Amino acid sequence: MATDEDHARPAVSPAVRCADVRLRRGDTAVLDGLDLTVAAGRVHALLGRNGAGKSTTFRILLGLMQADSGTIEVLGESPSQSGRSTAALERIGASIDGPAIYERLSAFDHLLVHARLTGVGRARIEEVLDIVGLAGTGRKRARHFSMGMKARLALGTAILTEPELLILDEPQNGLDPQGIVELRHLLRDYAAAGRTVLVSSHQLGEIVQLADDISVLVDGRCRYQGTLTDFAPAGQLEQMFLDLTLPDAARPGAA
Template sequence: MNTPDFAIITDHLAKRFGKATVIHDVNLHVPTGQVYGLLGPNGAGKSTTLGLILGLLQPTSGGVELFGQPWRRDLLGRVGASLNGPAFYGHLSAAENLEVHARLLGLKADVVRRTLERVGLAGAGGKAAGQFSTGMKSRLALGMALLTEPDLLILDEPQNGLDPEGIYALRQQLRDYAGAGKTVLISSHQLGEVQQLADVIGVLHGGTLRYQGPLAQLQAGYDSLEDAYFHLTRAGQA
């Protein structure tokens, strides 16, 4: 089976809530086997865009392709995602939470141990997930998304709550994941972190995709990457 050039394509994607247009004519192209960073300030529409890609929201107009095919629910079996933090059982440990998901997915028991080690929660013991720090919850969310070794990993602000060591480890994990031929789409408002991680970026502001392409191309003509980013995200403001 041929691997498509793009794991995700959105075609003139739009979403309105009542009279408010939240996403307007967005055309994302997320290359297979790369890390795509969706940048934008809070309220830019990043989480809504990811929700549309995952089918959690229905578009007002436009469409989504996954793996070169029109969006179908069964294609989500190849996708791992974490949006708005992990959905976990607060009274269960990290291992028990992953075991629940593994059983539902028909996975072997040893995948839980490997995943705990992978995301740095092997030492969490029997501590209830509801007592986790924000960073530990972020690690648990990543573990849940990685359980099936999905072809496409979609993460919304995955570095939230992580300390510098955790951010570095996450960066290495995602780079290695893409290096193995998988695709990673992350949303973030942290320009510096995306700069160190992403192959391709999209800059979303006011529900509109202001830029899509390599970081170096975005910076061309500006004194710094920050100047280029702020020019895009402040354009049109009073």
């Protein structure tokens, strides 16, 4: 039953809202009426098989691609024809399509480039390097980093401005088990502070421990959207995911 206190609370707008978003490439429907709502202050996992439309969705949310039709809102704003405004992008941190880093620079100098573009001070750079576990890399150039170190630097770039929304595509790639656990705690803490995390991953066992909510994309549409516990109450996310996304004949154990 709703209380007077509940009615007094202002409604919290979703961090992301997509309604009937469509995109075609030739004869192929990449997004086919996508409806997606990402609640603010939570970790939301976007799941799907390869080609389901996850990366395309991220690019559209960031203003890097344009949908053919539909409604798209990110932090209450819609992208213009030329993409997202500078002010809007400062509220969003992202790492998609693999780590994008200046490989000739050290981790500090890489972040310094971004800091000067966004008005972030040097103290924040040191803080971020410590958060992502790269404080001891010194002058070592990023081209000599391991895959895991590059993933950490990409994450550091994404969180540099303490954005309201993080959009991360497969952020666990290249991380060792310790790094995955550290990433999980970082993202959970990030959401606990009132910010929003939208993440894609094929590591379903990790998603069970990370996400509050999930959306499952199949052929460019959301086949499920809601809490993780409603979808897989016993933690059986992998089986539920396969049941939803694979035809009967393709499922493991099918005759």
